[in-house]
Amino acid sequence: TLVPSHALELVESSAVQQAVRDGRIESRRTPNAPLDVLVQHLVTIGLGGGFRPDELLEEIRSTAAYEYLSEENWRWCLDFVSGGGPSLSAYPEYRRCGPDAGGVWRVASKQIALRHRLNIGTITADASVLVQYGPAPPGQKLGVVEESFIARLKPGDSFWFAGRILEFVRLRELVAYVRPAKGRSGAVPRWDGGRMPLSTTLADAMVEQLQRAAEGRYDTPELRAAEKMLRLQARWSHLPTPTTLLAETLKSRDGWHLFLYPFAGRNAHIGMASLIAWRAAQKTASTFSIAVNDYGFELLSADPRDWAAMLPEMIAPRAIHDLTHETLASLNA
Structure with missing residues (x-):
């Protein structure tokens, strides 16, 4: 079932189906022993009943991504979850998992266990930055925007937010300080959470669908649903094609x-x-x-x-x- 958020997603759907029929599916390279994923897995297993390092290592090496996991990297992961590694050893909150009297590694802290359970899942958004008038004196808080958007702004740049045009002053401790801007043009914030990027394979397939529309071939249900919009675009301007x-x-x-x-x-x-x-x-x-x-x-x-x-x-x-x-x-x- 497709629930498009805008008309061009109908064209995307038609492109996806045609690409699948043609066998044009972008390749996905298996990561080689990503240690950040592994340490999270160790804590999760420690929460679910615990593990013995030698037995778990054998299981982990049975996967394609960790088939060649070195003993050195394995020991680093155990050190990291047990004490935070050399950099974070002074902080108790990074002592997530360790061996009990029977040699089974478990998560002993209820606070760490709760925090880990709450954070299990997919990261669907960038870090949020508070937008506030200021900094001297701190003024009204206007809302939040994603950090990736603010990171591209320089002091003096203008952007639209909360129905007004604002001038970016500075970023400090995840607070973007702003003041009213004098102009009428500026960037528009965007939110990336939960949005899949358009791959080159899908982009090429989508332009091919627009080529079919330019030739008057509305031969899929999705193109027929978008036909009025595409014909209007062709009449007022043009439709993009692989050669245009x-x-x-x-x-x-x-x-x-x-x-x-x-x-x-x-x-x-x-x-x-x-x-x-x-x-x-x-x-x-x-x-x-x-x-x-x-x-x-x-x-x-x-x-x-x-x-x-x-x-x-x-x-x-x-x-x-x-x-x-x-x-x-x-x-x-």
Whole structure:
């Protein structure tokens, strides 16, 4: 059963089904002995009745990920769960698990046992940061936003939050201090919790589905459900295809917008948006607001920009040395 949160997820569903039928499933490489997972497993087994190290080691080495787990790493994991290792040995809360009189390793502390049970499961969100007016004096608390969003802001950057435009002042002890901003444009916070990223395989399959729509072939239930939206997009603009990069421009009261749809995934789009904004700023100094998702990204400039005339040069191929220099410069700008 598919419950789409927006119309393009219908196209994603059609793309997934077609990719599965074609046998195009992205590979997943088995991690090689991830010790962070192993120490959590040791505490969990210690909670569930305990374990004897030699017996548990034999069981762990029967798995593909830990087949070649070294004795040294195994001993490190036991030391870590029993005393926190060399760095955390002074803190009692890191003495999670240890041997009893019979040599069975168990979790003796009820507080540690409760905390571990409460934290078992999948991490579905980034750390939260409190947004508050301040810092001198501390003012109204406006809400929380994910740390990954705040980490990309520099003092003086503006963003939308709680229905108002705010200027980022500083981050201290998971509190983002802000003040009212004078402008009308800014970044929009996003939350990553529970959202699966768009893989390159799925992105390619999705663009192929848009190609079918561009050719008038609405031959799956999902494409037929999205047909009105896709036909409207084709009439007002164009549909992206494997051989077509769609770019759209817009002038609004906030400024001059460029929308680009590479369908390369969120992480790639962050890098692309930063790079193109940096290249544009080399022509005329300006400040850009960047918004990205899995399908594309937006650049917003408060100053006039003829994006249609500039774009061919902005996306033109570069020599690998030049591209490396520009990419690093754009990410550090």
